[in-house]
Amino acid sequence: MKKILLFAAAVAALAVPAFAVPASAASYKFIVVPKAMNNPFFDFARDGCLAEAKKLGNVECVYKGPIEHEPATQAQIIQDFITQKVDGLSISVADTASMIKSIEAATAAGIPVITFDSDAPGSKRIAYLGTDNKEFGLALGKMLLKLRPEGGKYGMVSGGPGAANLAERVDGVREALKGSKWVEVSGSPTFCNDDPVLANQQMDDLHTATPDLAAIIPVGGWPMFAPEAYQKFATKYKKDLDAGKFTLVVADTLPVQLKFLKDGLANALVGQRPYEMGEKSMDTLLAIKKGEKVPEIIHTSLDLVTKDNVDSFMK
Amino acid sequence: MSVPQEASVSYANIGREKWWRRGIFASQVGYVTVALLVLIVVMRLASPYFLTQGNLQNVAQNFSFIAISALGATFVIITAGIDLSVGSMMCFSAMITSMVMTSLSTPGMFGADLFVHVAADGKTVVANTPGLILTISILAGVGVALIVGLVNGFCVAALGLSPFVTTLGTLSIVRGLAYVVSNGRGSFPGGPDVDYFYAITSGSLFGVPAPFIYLVFFGALMAVVLHHTAFGRHVFAIGGNEKAAEMTGVNVAGTKMAVYVICSLAAGVQGIIICGWLGSAPANMAISYELKVIAAAVIGGANLAGGVGGPLGAIIGCVLLEVIRNGLVLAQVNSYVQETLVGVIIIAAVLVDRFRSRRS
Numbered sequence: 001m002k003k004i005l006l007f008a009a010a011v012a013a014l015a016v017p018a019f020a021v022p023a024s025a026a027s028y029k030f031i032v033v034p035k036a037m038n039n040p041f042f043d044f045a046r047d048g049c050l051a052e053a054k055k056l057g058n059v060e061c062v063y064k065g066p067i068e069h070e071p072a073t074q075a076q077i078i079q080d081f082i083t084q085k086v087d088g089l090s091i092s093v094a095d096t097a098s099m100i101k102s103i104e105a106a107t108a109a110g111i112p113v114i115t116f117d118s119d120a121p122g123s124k125r126i127a128y129l130g131t132d133n134k135e136f137g138l139a140l141g142k143m144l145l146k147l148r149p150e151g152g153k154y155g156m157v158s159g160g161p162g163a164a165n166l167a168e169r170v171d172g173v174r175e176a177l178k179g180s181k182w183v184e185v186s187g188s189p190t191f192c193n194d195d196p197v198l199a200n201q202q203m204d205d206l207h208t209a210t211p212d213l214a215a216i217i218p219v220g221g222w223p224m225f226a227p228e229a230y231q232k233f234a235t236k237y238k239k240d241l242d243a244g245k246f247t248l249v250v251a252d253t254l255p256v257q258l259k260f261l262k263d264g265l266a267n268a269l270v271g272q273r274p275y276e277m278g279e280k281s282m283d284t285l286l287a288i289k290k291g292e293k294v295p296e297i298i299h300t301s302l303d304l305v306t307k308d309n310v311d312s313f314m315k
Numbered sequence: 316m317s318v319p320q321e322a323s324v325s326y327a328n329i330g331r332e333k334w335w336r337r338g339i340f341a342s343q344v345g346y347v348t349v350a351l352l353v354l355i356v357v358m359r360l361a362s363p364y365f366l367t368q369g370n371l372q373n374v375a376q377n378f379s380f381i382a383i384s385a386l387g388a389t390f391v392i393i394t395a396g397i398d399l400s401v402g403s404m405m406c407f408s409a410m411i412t413s414m415v416m417t418s419l420s421t422p423g424m425f426g427a428d429l430f431v432h433v434a435a436d437g438k439t440v441v442a443n444t445p446g447l448i449l450t451i452s453i454l455a456g457v458g459v460a461l462i463v464g465l466v467n468g469f470c471v472a473a474l475g476l477s478p479f480v481t482t483l484g485t486l487s488i489v490r491g492l493a494y495v496v497s498n499g500r501g502s503f504p505g506g507p508d509v510d511y512f513y514a515i516t517s518g519s520l521f522g523v524p525a526p527f528i529y530l531v532f533f534g535a536l537m538a539v540v541l542h543h544t545a546f547g548r549h550v551f552a553i554g555g556n557e558k559a560a561e562m563t564g565v566n567v568a569g570t571k572m573a574v575y576v577i578c579s580l581a582a583g584v585q586g587i588i589i590c591g592w593l594g595s596a597p598a599n600m601a602i603s604y605e606l607k608v609i610a611a612a613v614i615g616g617a618n619l620a621g622g623v624g625g626p627l628g629a630i631i632g633c634v635l636l637e638v639i640r641n642g643l644v645l646a647q648v649n650s651y652v653q654e655t656l657v658g659v660i661i662i663a664a665v666l667v668d669r670f671r672s673r674r675s
Contacts, residue, residue: 080644084364097503098503
């Protein structure tokens with residue numbers, strides 16, 4: 001019995017910090033829900049969101065999502081926020097079909113929902129804020145065409161199969177390379193579910209399955225988010241990379257990725273603006289709460305980075 | 316002849332039990348219930364939203380997502396076996412149900428003409444017999460669960476393989492099949508019967524969520540089967556002492572086969588219900604849910620060595636885990652703490668049971 005009491009006391013002690021939360025002066029509580037909290041891309045969205053909330057003053061930004069890329073967990077978290085009657089949700093959608101239901105529940109409860117980075121088209125979300133993913137895919141494809149006009153075989157690595165934004169990027173790459181001498185290998189795109197280790201394994205498998213593979217285009221930065229694994233992979237093929245026989249055009253421009261580009265372990269990066277997405281999430285939700293009309297699609301811009309201009313991005 | 320000394324002999328198994336071993340505390344379930352009540356009080360203090368109707372409905376729905384499968388797993392655990400394939404089974408059943416439903420609802424696909432036709436406006440797809448597609452899809456999902464259960468049961472009961480290894484293999488086989496069948500993409504339910512599907516899997520009756528109603532029904536059924544039928548007796552007998560059970564004429568192979576089938580069926584039904592709530596059956600759905608299911612069963616008093624367990628314990632174990640998850644989210648505690656806390660509670664529950672049943 002003593003054990004039970006000790007244990008209950010321990011749980012109560014854990015809950016004490018919750019009592020100690022001071023009544024905040026913020027009048028609006030907005031939640032940013034990423035696809036997965038273990039994806040460093042969303043850390044920038046969190047930073048942008050927190051900074052903008054501080055600047056606005058009457059807004060509180062809460063960053064919470066599933067730890068891994070799991071649609072069911074994301075739906076449960078959103079359900080819990082609906083129960084807490086928060087003031088607004090900004091969601092990066094992991095799986096379109098499941099989010100349509102959750103967004104409908106949130107809207108029915110009177111909570112405005114916008115999506116960022118990954119959209120849920122066909123849902124009741126008020127606005128989408130993020131990269132134009134078709135353009136993103138086109139930019140990746142065009143970059144490859146510019147670097148290697150002679151063509152060859154290429155493969156792609158994608159994240160979650162249910163994510164609409166990634167599907168658009170894949171389509172964009174295919175469209176950019178249509179009519180060129182680039183041929184996509186079978187089994188592409190692979191789906192790594194945003195897991196950096198799996199992404200690296202899949203890149204390795206693609207290269208092993210097709211020894212004369214000329215390029216890999218990951219449509220998200222996941223392989224580079226496991227720096228050791230990526231280093232091993234790229235160093236293995238460094239000779240081909242330098243000789244221009246193997247090309248890596250990778251999405252996203254996080255600092256670890258810029259470093260790889262500078263070191264010659266990648267050929268080009270096409271970046272998004274996650275910080276801006278975080279900032280604009282707060283602005284858009286505040287505008288909606290104030291009753292203003294917001295545009296349905298708000299695009300953040302792309303950055304095209306090669307060895308020539310990488311230094312300017314690395315400040 | 317010496318007078319025998321008055322030896323003070325004490326017997327531990329006569330007279331009234333100590334208070335922490337009798338009455339409500341005669342089994343693990345009593346302790347877990349007390350812990351649950353304490354936890355509910357703590358969570359209520361941590362967040363005013365905890366005991367609101369919306370949140371309680373949410374909690375009831377969420378724990379029902381593990382509990383139905385935990386009931387089936389308890390059957391297996393009572394026989395001293397284990398089923399690690401329940402997570403993969405949930406996903407595969409959900410996926411098969413979704414795929415059959417969408418495939419039969421899309422004019423042009425194989426067999427679809429028997430079930431749907433396009434309405435006069437040329438666009439809307441109308442079911443020929445409302446509800447038929449739904450019935451067939453659910454039967455398909457449950458059917459694959461039956462097949463996997465039979466495979467598990469056959470390997471364990473007839474071939475004598477270890478349950479751990481067998482179901483570890485089935486875990487990978489079934490998850491792999493889920494990826495193969497959907498091309499790694501997962502699927503989602505659609506078509507004219509989809510609203511009926513959502514109504515029966517995630518609707519509610521007088522404010523009570525449907526999964527909870529199914530849970531209560533299956534829980535009651537399990538209690539009756541376990542405690543009032545010969546089959547239930549045999550399940551406990553096999554778990555208590557398999558050799559003795561065999562020698563007293565219990566059909567060990569048949570009973571074991573039956574419990575693995577029950578476990579897989581429960582997981583299959585669970586998967587279909589989760590798919591109805593989620594609106595989708597992603598290929599990575601229910602990964603590692605087998606650990607939650609087994610944790611809930613063990614916390615609720617099912618002994619992995621066999622012979623002990625029941626529906627009430629399984630359900631309370633699930634409620635405990637869900638109350639923790641939900642309470643931590645409402646109290647805005649770091650999500651990573653949740654996993655740690657669940658592990659602490661599993662060990663605490665087993666420790667409590669060890670101290671309770673220890674005889675000095």
